[in-house]
Amino acid sequence: MLQHEQISPGEAEQEWLSALLDGEIDDVEGDRLLGRLSQDPALARRWAEYCLIGDALRGDALVQPGLEDRLHTALAAEPTVLAPVRRRSRQYTRPVVWTAAAAAVAAVTWTIWTALPEHPAPAQMAARPEAVMIQASHVMPYLHAHQDFSQGVVAQPEMRFTHVSLVGLEGGR
Amino acid sequence: MTDRDADLLLVERVRNGDKRAFELLMEKYRRKIGRLLSRMVRDPEEVEDIAQETFIKAYRALPQFRGDAAFYTWLYRIAVNTAKNHLAARNRERLTVSDVMSEDEEGGEDRYAAPDIDTPDAHLLSKQIAYAVNEAVEALPEELRTAITLREIEGMSYEDIATFMGCPIGTVRSRIFRAREAIAAKLRPILGTSEDQRW
Amino acid sequence: MKPAACWLTGLTTPVLLAAGALAAQPLPNQEAALWLQRMADSARRLSYEGVFVFNQGDVMHTLHIVNRGTGPLKESLLTSLDGNRREVICRQGESLSLVAEGGGVRTERRLNSRHFPDLLPANAASLTNWYAVRLGEMDRVAGLDCRWLQLTPKDAYRWGYVLCAESASHLPLKAMMVNEAGRPLLQYAFTEVRIGTSPRAGNPSRNLRSTDPLARGVPTEPVTVRQLPPGYTRVAAVKRKLPNRPNEVEHWVYSDGLTHISLFIEPATRPVETVRGESAKGMLNLLTRQVGNWQVTVLGDAPWPAVEAIATSIAER
Numbered sequence: 001m002l003q004h005e006q007i008s009p010g011e012a013e014q015e016w017l018s019a020l021l022d023g024e025i026d027d028v029e030g031d032r033l034l035g036r037l038s039q040d041p042a043l044a045r046r047w048a049e050y051c052l053i054g055d056a057l058r059g060d061a062l063v064q065p066g067l068e069d070r071l072h073t074a075l076a077a078e079p080t081v082l083a084p085v086r087r088r089s090r091q092y093t094r095p096v097v098w099t100a101a102a103a104a105v106a107a108v109t110w111t112i113w114t115a116l117p118e119h120p121a122p123a124q125m126a127a128r129p130e131a132v133m134i135q136a137s138h139v140m141p142y143l144h145a146h147q148d149f150s151q152g153v154v155a156q157p158e159m160r161f162t163h164v165s166l167v168g169l170e171g172g173r
Numbered sequence: 174m175t176d177r178d179a180d181l182l183l184v185e186r187v188r189n190g191d192k193r194a195f196e197l198l199m200e201k202y203r204r205k206i207g208r209l210l211s212r213m214v215r216d217p218e219e220v221e222d223i224a225q226e227t228f229i230k231a232y233r234a235l236p237q238f239r240g241d242a243a244f245y246t247w248l249y250r251i252a253v254n255t256a257k258n259h260l261a262a263r264n265r266e267r268l269t270v271s272d273v274m275s276e277d278e279e280g281g282e283d284r285y286a287a288p289d290i291d292t293p294d295a296h297l298l299s300k301q302i303a304y305a306v307n308e309a310v311e312a313l314p315e316e317l318r319t320a321i322t323l324r325e326i327e328g329m330s331y332e333d334i335a336t337f338m339g340c341p342i343g344t345v346r347s348r349i350f351r352a353r354e355a356i357a358a359k360l361r362p363i364l365g366t367s368e369d370q371r372w
Numbered sequence: 373m374k375p376a377a378c379w380l381t382g383l384t385t386p387v388l389l390a391a392g393a394l395a396a397q398p399l400p401n402q403e404a405a406l407w408l409q410r411m412a413d414s415a416r417r418l419s420y421e422g423v424f425v426f427n428q429g430d431v432m433h434t435l436h437i438v439n440r441g442t443g444p445l446k447e448s449l450l451t452s453l454d455g456n457r458r459e460v461i462c463r464q465g466e467s468l469s470l471v472a473e474g475g476g477v478r479t480e481r482r483l484n485s486r487h488f489p490d491l492l493p494a495n496a497a498s499l500t501n502w503y504a505v506r507l508g509e510m511d512r513v514a515g516l517d518c519r520w521l522q523l524t525p526k527d528a529y530r531w532g533y534v535l536c537a538e539s540a541s542h543l544p545l546k547a548m549m550v551n552e553a554g555r556p557l558l559q560y561a562f563t564e565v566r567i568g569t570s571p572r573a574g575n576p577s578r579n580l581r582s583t584d585p586l587a588r589g590v591p592t593e594p595v596t597v598r599q600l601p602p603g604y605t606r607v608a609a610v611k612r613k614l615p616n617r618p619n620e621v622e623h624w625v626y627s628d629g630l631t632h633i634s635l636f637i638e639p640a641t642r643p644v645e646t647v648r649g650e651s652a653k654g655m656l657n658l659l660t661r662q663v664g665n666w667q668v669t670v671l672g673d674a675p676w677p678a679v680e681a682i683a684t685s686i687a688e689r
Binding site: 014015018019020021022023024025027030031034035037038039044046047048049050051052053054055056057058059060062063064065066067068070071072074075076078080081082083084158160 | 208
């Protein structure tokens with residue numbers, strides 16, 4: 001870790017609010033910390049700032065004059081909801097069929113390739129470590145054209161790109 | 174644990190009688206919901222009405238929320254339904270082919286103009302905030318900028334970010350926290366006392 | 373007790389089909405084929421009207437659909453209920469979109485327009501070659517009884533699908549594309565639907581054909597794909613313009629009936645870097661590389677091995 005990466009003990013304690021917003025704290029700790037958050041106006045203010053930052057980065061930074069107060073007032077007027085939940089186990093069991101399918105997957109892949117000796121060995125993908133900044137707009141026209149066939153609703157997923165090199169094919173062809 | 178699970182923790186607290194926890198949820202999603210609604214409904218006052226109705230409906234319906242769907246997905250559905258009911262009541266016109274293709278149309282009709290969501294002051298403040306946030310992000314050291322971007326825009330988990338950046342999860346957590354603090358510091362002068370007054 | 377409304381599962385949790393709820397054994401081919409064919413036919417032949425929600429990652433869209441079923445006048449009209457005002461008229465092999473933008477309306481012609489709930493191919497029975505079909509439990513979606521069906525890929529070259537078909541009509545009410553761990557990648561669900569309604573007398577539809585075709589047949593094929601993953605055949609090959617791009621490219625589409633992988637071929641005007649792309653959760657995969665004097669891009673709603681297999685077996689003719 002570089003010099004300026006060292007964190008003071010006080011800072012480390014304060015990190016939890018940021019991690020809590022991202023859902024990166026375990027349940028037990030999370031519950032306790034939420035308790036603190038509910039009680040402390042300064043912490044709540046910071047929560048609000050962090051939410052605003054995220055919304056602004058995503059292009060949602062609307063100032064909604066009056067809405068904040070309206071919501072607060074309306075909620076205050078509501079009878080308190082009391083419908084306690086027993087904490088469920090958060091272990092989601094993977095359905096049995098999928099485990100079987102996943103195991104079959106690896107076997108079938110290799111079988112396909114080795115059954116065809118007359119073809120050259122499949123190209124290996126070697127990923128170079130640096131990520132490539134490719135404009136999403138570069139890929140959008142392909143995606144739109146592709147979606148003519150795959151699905152009629154146009155969605156614009158976020159994509160990540162990396163340079164790769166192909167080993168085992170002649171001369172970069 | 175994911176973003177979605179953090180919401181469930183908040184929901185549990187609300188169901189146990191902690192109203193403030195619902196305030197935290199509203200803070201997290203009110204702009205997102207506002208943006209969704211302002212694309213369906215043009216009148217900014219109506220957007221506010223529907224947003225308020227949405228959140229109150231959600232609060233009242235929380236005992237029926239089973240938690241096997243993401244909270245935001247559930248909230249989104251309530252917002253869309255509430256908006257639809259308002260629109261149905263107003264008997265909204267439908268866009269039709271023949272309307273569009275008719276030669277008489279000048280094309281200057283204001284029917285589809287972008288919704289005017291803010292008062293001039295609010296619009297200005299909104300721009301100031303966006304500008305300040307972007308400026309603050311640009312000024313961040315690269316590793317902090319990457320971390321906050323991957324988290325807030327790409328929606329990656331800490332674990333995925335750690336893999337991507339080649340560092341421990343604890344470092345990711347710290348970088349995101351420090352990025353947020355640096356950006357918040359630049360925001361506070363703009364927000365002034367507006368955030369203080371209620372809390 | 374299941375709620376009457378339709379809840380979408382969060383995209384970070386696996387499909388919560390309890391182990392006991394699914395028959396352990398896949399259906400025999402004939403029975404599976406029957407189920408799939410009935411579902412495929414119903415989406416095409418029935419008239420229905422409803423609202424559905426589409427969910428992929430953080431993206432959610434709500435759409436209203438009217439489908440006029442039988443005969444040569446089969447046509448569907450989709451209207452977006454959020455985002456920009458957009459209407460799409462779909463007919464066999466093409467569609468016309470009207471999008472409200474700025475101060476006016478933009479029209480967009482698209483090749484084909486596959487949409488929920490019409491997601492299964494016309495020859496749905498052939499899917500049993502590549503997917504194991506299992507019957508699941510009964511459920512209620514949009515207030516109607518329906519039965520779950522799970523399509524598990526038999527190899528690594530395609531994603532899985534889970535569909536819930538309405539009991540009487542077999543119309544898919546809910547459809548999900550899932551990965552090997554059972555996590556939803558993409559999902560559609562009706563929130564309300566009326567099946568068998570005769571659609572209200574609408575305005576006479578504009579003739580979609582125009583003198584300026586969006587695409588034309590392919591006269592030459594500059595490259596060849598030497599090897600395809602099992603089940604994939606070429607279902608389209610056209611020369612066309614890409615949206616928002618001036619150049620013409622060749623666009624080929626491979627499909628196993630459910631999964632679609634596109635191949636784009638255009639002249640390489642300068643050396644092409646080999647680039648791999650993937651979307652969040654790996655649902656969409658892409659590879660661009662140079663083959664001889666051509667730049668080829670393979671892009672599919674398929675796991676990486678399928679895109680890789682096609683992309684690495686392209687050779688100049």
